[in-house]
Amino acid sequence: MSATPAPVADTAPTAHPGAAPTPRRVLAQTAFEARAILRNGEQLLVTVVVPVLVLVGLTRGTFVELDTGGASRIDFLAPGVLALAVMTTSFTSQAIASSFDRRNGVLRLLSTTPLGRGGLLAGKVLGVLVVELVQVLVIGVAAVLLGWRPDPAGIPLAVVAVVLGTAAFTSLAMLVAGTLRAEAVLAVANLALLVLAVAGGVVVPASSLPGPLEHVALLLPSGALGEAMRETLLHGVLPPWSVVVLLGWTAALGWGAGRLFRWH
Template sequence: MSSAPAGTAAGMPLGSAPAPLLRRILQQGRYETVTMLRNGEQLILAVILPLLALVGLAATPLLDGLGSSRVNIAVPGILALCAMSTAFTGQGIATGFDRRYGVLRFLSTTPLGRTGLILGKVIAVLVVLLLQVLVVTAVALPLGWQPAPAGLLPGFALLVLGAAAFTALGLLVAGTVRPEATLAITNLLWILLGALGGIVIPAERLPALAQAVVHFLPSGALGQALRDAFLHGSSNTASVIVLLLWTATAGFAATRWFKWN
């Protein structure tokens, strides 16, 4: 049996340095992004269903009387739904099954490390979210979407904040329960929050009981904050505070209780 040459380990030079941390993180982010985009079920959840909801809301009178046009009211909620689909449901399910098959445990022991792994997932969420924004915009503009110019930059910043909150929540679920439970919880919450969480349908059109709580949910806070930004060019401070609290609380909980195996 032959052995590796002297001064080498497994055919690699001893003491060879790993790639720089930033390069490792970017490579992991690229891998996570490609994996998400190749997953047909995630694409349906992240792109197809939000687009169907957008067309449906623009074609029906459900949002009449809430603003200048149906599509202007619908688009902010659809963008918020995209953030929840990718950051919470998609990333939560992917992370849960990576944990089950030992991928997380393996990668956390490589030079990438746990921090690099998490940052790679964050990059993937942001890249996919950007693609979602471009697709939704390409469909919404011909339908007559006219966002307030002053609200564009704040709106997209809020979208990133909302993605951070939902990513933290997705990692919390994925890191604390079994993958099958993660699949059930994230899909169920996607349906409930999408329908009754104030993310697509404004609170004014929800049942009285839902109106009392949606503003304290990340879905309701993100949906309302985006509507205020894109419709009126204004900032909803209360919604921003709610999103920051959810991000900090879920992030701390995920860091504290996340199980890597």
């Protein structure tokens, strides 16, 4: 009489048993990323307070001569300040926060959880967009109180420009944060923001910059985002060249970040 074979246990691997569904995990990380920025006094100063002060100072002050092309001073400046706000959140804040998270082992830890590397990066990008929504609302209200009247037809196109700019500068943030030491990122990110704000075609158009800077700025993601915001909110048109430049930078920087990013 043959023995009855013992039942074989089901050893098929279960992907993250008991874990929440992927969308819920990503949304939880998104909320965490957004709160981390908005609750940090220094980050809040850079992402919201400084752009508003820049807007008020340049609009009310007479210390800077601007060729507004016939537009009012606030109509001319508000799109550029919004572009600057996008850069502060998607690049400077994200690069600094991610670099210190990497140094402290937070990124490596989170990448091994059910959230995974893809979910972590998705949460970071969505968190940036949430903060940018807050920035746009605050800066937009301040600009309207100063007399800003954007072209209504250009508002949906400006949203597209913000998303494209966010993709490009978040890719740059991940490349910098994943390849340099945290202390170096702190210096590089702030210096880069300052240089791009002054000579990158953000607050003022590339055409106002001297000599070869005009042509260089048009090829930079900062100049492309600044031009896109101005053209959409002043004239209701999204410049194709800005779209090409932002997509090109996103692809190149995203590829570089994917190849070079170190999680520890």
